[in-house]
Amino acid sequence: MQTSDAARWIEIEIEFDLLENYISLIKTNYNKLIEGEKEKTTKKIEELQAEENNEFIIEEISAGLEPLENGIIPRFLSASAIIAIWGAYESFLQSIATKVARDQRIELQMSDLKGDFLQRSKNYFRKVLDIDMYSEKTDLNFLAKIYDLRNALAHANGRLSDIHNVDVPEFKKWLASRKEVDVVDEEYLIVSFDFVEQSFKFVKALISELTTRLDVYIYQSHPNLATEWYQNNPRKRLRSALPGQTPSRVPSEIVM
Helix, strand or coil, X not given: CCCCHHHHHHHHHHHXXXXXXXXXXXXXXXXXXXXXXXXXXXHHHHHHHCCCCCHHHHHHHHCCHHHHHCCCCCHHHXXXXXXXXXXXXXXXXXXXXXXXXXXXXXXXXXXXXXXXXXXXXXXXXXXXXXXXXXXXXXXXXXXXXXXHHHHHHHHCCCEHHHCCCCCHHHHHHHHHCCCCEEEECCCXXXXXXXXXXXXXXXHHHHHHHHHHHHHHHHHHHCHHHHHHHHHCCXXXXXXXXXXXXXXXXXXXXXXX
């Protein structure tokens, strides 16, 4: 069953509320999870040491302690949050683009354009929908690097040697400038929860800014669609807005 526009806007807000709770949950329990795994591994080693001829097995199991401690194994926890953050943002842009295109009776879809997702979405919003996808104050480099990081985590399992869909030299240069993203053994990407939270706030602010600006755009450029749009948008961000008004503030989180 197709989700209505009103239900989709509510879903987006719920998704980000749950995503914020998810990030908090894994951050809060991160150390407990690691310590729990280390205790289980240590206990297993002690049990094997009580028996004979287990040296090889003990050595193999012991080798798993270091990846637990240096973040190689638990890197999946923070990586999952980055992947989810970008997925929510991409889904939001797709929903907005589909809605506006339908209202403007535009048949061309975002997927019809060439380039990666950021290139397609930017061109589709600007050249097809006649809407800027983000404020001119947005840190576009940070947005692009979140996308590159998400691709490295999702498609290369966070391993530099397996990255193929980003500019690797440029990406490594950026990594070297970010203390919140570590590279262990010159191979594994370890994303800190500080960076996860920073990315979450940044993307959420992008969504908030675009939604607010889109409300004004509908009133200014397509007044015939305004009534339907507001009926389908339960948030009604600009209840008191009059035609001609523009958002007075760009969220500080998108200016890095």
